[in-house]
Amino acid sequence: MLVKWEGIVIRSVDYGESSKVLTVFTREHGKIGIMARGAKKTKSRLIAVSQLFSHAYYLCKTGPGSGMPDLSQGEVIESYRDLRQDLLHTAYAAYMAELLDRLTQEREANPYLFELLAMTFHYMNEGKDPEILCRIFESKMLIVAGIRPHLQGCSNCGAEREPYVISVTQGGLLCPQCATLDPYAIAVTPAAWKLLRLFQLFELERLGEIDVKPATRTQLRHVLRSFFDQHLDLHLKTRSFLEQVERMGDGTR
Numbered sequence: 001m002l003v004k005w006e007g008i009v010i011r012s013v014d015y016g017e018s019s020k021v022l023t024v025f026t027r028e029h030g031k032i033g034i035m036a037r038g039a040k041k042t043k044s045r046l047i048a049v050s051q052l053f054s055h056a057y058y059l060c061k062t063g064p065g066s067g068m069p070d071l072s073q074g075e076v077i078e079s080y081r082d083l084r085q086d087l088l089h090t091a092y093a094a095y096m097a098e099l100l101d102r103l104t105q106e107r108e109a110n111p112y113l114f115e116l117l118a119m120t121f122h123y124m125n126e127g128k129d130p131e132i133l134c135r136i137f138e139s140k141m142l143i144v145a146g147i148r149p150h151l152q153g154c155s156n157c158g159a160e161r162e163p164y165v166i167s168v169t170q171g172g173l174l175c176p177q178c179a180t181l182d183p184y185a186i187a188v189t190p191a192a193w194k195l196l197r198l199f200q201l202f203e204l205e206r207l208g209e210i211d212v213k214p215a216t217r218t219q220l221r222h223v224l225r226s227f228f229d230q231h232l233d234l235h236l237k238t239r240s241f242l243e244q245v246e247r248m249g250d251g252t253r
């Protein structure tokens with residue numbers, strides 16, 4: 001039986017001398033493994049649709065008891081070539097792809113996540129700020145994982161009293177009176193916690209130009225990574241590479 005899916009390649013592993021096993025996040029069925037036979041051959045018609053980050057239609061042979069679907073042919077929608085050719089973009093895209101991979105299960109449809117990934121990659125490929133796009137993506141993925149930092153008043157007493165700190169263990173903002181509950185709470189500027197709150201609610205298609213100071217960027221990164229580390233402990237392979245690239249970028253600002 002032939003089926004057609006729209007998807008984005010979030011992982012690609014070589015299989016034998018000439019083939020690849022693709023992990024494709026599809027609009028229709030979520031994450032699916034697909035065998036792309038011969039995709040490594042120089043004249044293969046599957047080369048373009050089997051590239052990492054490619055957004056394409058995939059026509060596959062599948063059926064009950066047939067195992068992994070076989071990719072028959074495909075049609076590229078967006079290749080996101082810049083995401084593979086620019087080091088910074090590659091690092092961010094690979095990190096976000098792995099984050100999505102680790103926080104989703106096979107064949108669990110989630111059209112919202114598909115659109116989030118497609119739009120994030122599209123905007124990044126168009127030249128929008130990859131770091132801010134990544135922070136928005138991380139904020140959304142925390143919610144997907146069941147973690148929603150409390151960013152409307154103090155998470156302990158409810159008071160709207162600044163200056164706030166952010167406590168990963170307490171789950172969000174703490175006012176000056178409650179800040180002693182967590183000696184490791186993270187000091188943040190109003191700009192940082194307000195952006196974090198915006199990222200939770202923000203619809204990505206409304207994204208314009210966001211001018212964020214370097215110090216605020218550092219706080220956003222620290223807070224979001226701390227929530228991931230404390231509550232999920234994912235140990236993503238792509239994160240160490242991304243952090244190296246981010247440090248290179250910090251040194252040039």
